[in-house]
Amino acid sequence: MTILLFGVxxxxxxxxxxxxxxxxxxxxxxxxxxxxxxxxLGDTYPELNTLSSLAVxxxxxxxxxxxxxxxxxxxxxxPPVSGG
Amino acid sequence: MDRYIRQTxxxxxxxxxxDRLTAAKVLVVGLGGLGxxxxxxxxxxxxxxxxxxxxxxxxxxxxxxxxxxxEEDVGKSKLEVALRKLQSQNSETEVVPHATFLSKENAxxxxxxxxxxxxxxxxxxxxxxxxxxxxxxNKPFVYGALHGFEGHxxxxxxxxxxxxxxxxxxxPKADEVPDCNENGVLGVIPGIIGNLQALxxxxxxxxxxxxxxxxxxxxxxxxxxxxxxxxxxxLKNKSRDALKEHYGILHCAGVATLSVEVFSEKRMTTDYALxxxxxxxxxxxxxxxxAIHVPMDKLDLxxxxxxxxxxIYVICQSxxxxxxxxxxLQETYPELNFYNVLGxxxxxxxxxx
Numbered sequence: 001m002t003i004l005l006f007g008v009x010x011x012x013x014x015x016x017x018x019x020x021x022x023x024x025x026x027x028x029x030x031x032x033x034x035x036x037x038x039x040x041l042g043d044t045y046p047e048l049n050t051l052s053s054l055a056v057x058x059x060x061x062x063x064x065x066x067x068x069x070x071x072x073x074x075x076x077x078x079p080p081v082s083g084g
Numbered sequence: 085m086d087r088y089i090r091q092t093x094x095x096x097x098x099x100x101x102x103d104r105l106t107a108a109k110v111l112v113v114g115l116g117g118l119g120x121x122x123x124x125x126x127x128x129x130x131x132x133x134x135x136x137x138x139x140x141x142x143x144x145x146x147x148x149x150x151x152x153x154x155e156e157d158v159g160k161s162k163l164e165v166a167l168r169k170l171q172s173q174n175s176e177t178e179v180v181p182h183a184t185f186l187s188k189e190n191a192x193x194x195x196x197x198x199x200x201x202x203x204x205x206x207x208x209x210x211x212x213x214x215x216x217x218x219x220x221x222n223k224p225f226v227y228g229a230l231h232g233f234e235g236h237x238x239x240x241x242x243x244x245x246x247x248x249x250x251x252x253x254x255x256p257k258a259d260e261v262p263d264c265n266e267n268g269v270l271g272v273i274p275g276i277i278g279n280l281q282a283l284x285x286x287x288x289x290x291x292x293x294x295x296x297x298x299x300x301x302x303x304x305x306x307x308x309x310x311x312x313x314x315x316x317x318x319l320k321n322k323s324r325d326a327l328k329e330h331y332g333i334l335h336c337a338g339v340a341t342l343s344v345e346v347f348s349e350k351r352m353t354t355d356y357a358l359x360x361x362x363x364x365x366x367x368x369x370x371x372x373x374x375a376i377h378v379p380m381d382k383l384d385l386x387x388x389x390x391x392x393x394x395x396i397y398v399i400c401q402s403x404x405x406x407x408x409x410x411x412x413l414q415e416t417y418p419e420l421n422f423y424n425v426l427g428x429x430x431x432x433x434x435x436x437x
Contacts, residue, residue: 006302007231008261016306050260053252055300055313062251062300062315078302078313079261080252081231083269084118084206 001069003041004076009054012047022071034058036066037075054079087176088130101290102130108289111198112136113186113214115162117149117274118228118281119204124152125282126202127170131289135198137182138162139340140424149271152375159343176318185340186210188327189418193219200288201225203282209332212255215240215248219324224288224297228281230269233305235277238296245297246317253321258332263402273305276436339410339424344431347397357389359398361409366401370429380405383412385420395421403428 003018010016020040022030030033031037034056056063057076066077092102093343107132112119115138126135142150142165143159157165163181170179184190186205195201195217197365202212211229218225226244228235240248279300287293300313342350349372351358360367360375376386389396398413400406403426410422425432 006234006304011232011267036230052254052256052260057313057314060311060313062313076302076311076313078300080208080256081229081234081236082113082206082208082211082256082261083203083230083267084116084228084274 001071001073001075003031003037004074007078007079007081009048012045032068032070033065034063034067034069037069038065041077043059048077051079080084089306091129093413096292097290101292104290105286106132107199108191108200109133109135110200110202110285110289111137111182112202112204113137113197113208113210114204115140115150115166115205116146116206117230117269117271118206119202120150120152120166120276121275122202122204122228122282122285123166123170124173125279126285127179129173129286130174131177133180133198133284134177135180135182135194136163136166136170137184137186137194138166139183139185139421141341141343141346143341149269151275159345173351185301186213186420188213188331191327192220195223196221199223200285202285203227203229204278204281207332208256208261211248213327213331216324216327219322220327226281226284226288227276228274230274230277232267233270233273235273235280235303235305237277237280237301237303238299239283239288240297242288242295242297243324244317244322246315247321249321250318251300251315253318255332270305273303276303276305297345302418339407339414340422341424341426342397343426344435346431347425348435350395350397354395356394357392357396359385359396359406359409361398361405372399372432375399378409380409383409383411385417389420390417392420395423397425399425399432400428404431 001020001022005013005016031040055078058073088102091097094100110131112123140162141160142153142160144158152169163183167179167181191213201214214225218241225240227238227240282295287295304310358375359378361380363379386413398406398410407424410424414422
């Protein structure tokens, strides 16, 4: 599935989108919920774990941590931004 | 009403819409990249009372995006320049200057006089303070924020709608997310976002159209795309009795500034106090006659300044330590008015020789 990145998450990952595998060839656990996805991404990009607030949108709606996700969903990481 | 005929001619807006604007009171917090375009339109369109708030000085690196200011305004107070230009743009509106930054101490008193707040600030602590104050007072606020080529807009706390904390419950810690435009911003992006804030403000005031409440608009200038994310109110964020004990440092770099040109002028015309925060060695070599020596490692105010109403100018060699000193002093003495002398003694010696 494709994860769109905004704000500082784009800077941390170094790209505006990210592909997450939906079937396991490496034996690594596949994220099935928003919180598993955060964990999955945090393992690869530890700086993501330091964000106090990080909104995750699934199909353009704010998603709670326990929301299930699948390969058809459009997911976006939208951290707070603050410039003026 | 000829002046506004191009908008009163719109059936959905009409003279009713114009009457509502005339009766409305809007506070714009921050006279920077977002606040200025929002203000220019709100003022041009005839919002009756417009509060403006800032304590910064116009700097050269502001001109690339803060397009109300001209080169000749550099070094002047943003508040004074904006007040003058907005008054000459529309003599029928009342522009009310607030010569301060928003603080825990003044937020409730100031905001209660307005119908809507435009959050055009540039730092998280101020945004959370605006949110919490508006929740206590039951006022909507029109939020805009930037990151590089991106911008966010939403209307928070509009009726039963969600708040800023429903989207981002926790205030980011210092340095976690780039603050204060330190990450850079392309000049036109705040113009786009500030104009969207003006539009949402007009809709909130007149009831025309659908207000952007319960939705976060995310603009990506590079793609370019506008995306809206729906989100819900969390009831625990909708009621609040008091502000929090602590918000982070409440304005960028925590510090109001003045250039050495303005400082030199103020030395002749104003009653002020001057603190020099350099080391004893630096101080003994070269000092200004009126400076009170308060080195960084013993940073505190002398007794006679602890309740002063005078401006307190703070100077060091380059302007960096004095900035840190003010951030610390402002936490202890939130009511006092500190100003950093930009460029410090270095700049002053260039200027005077």
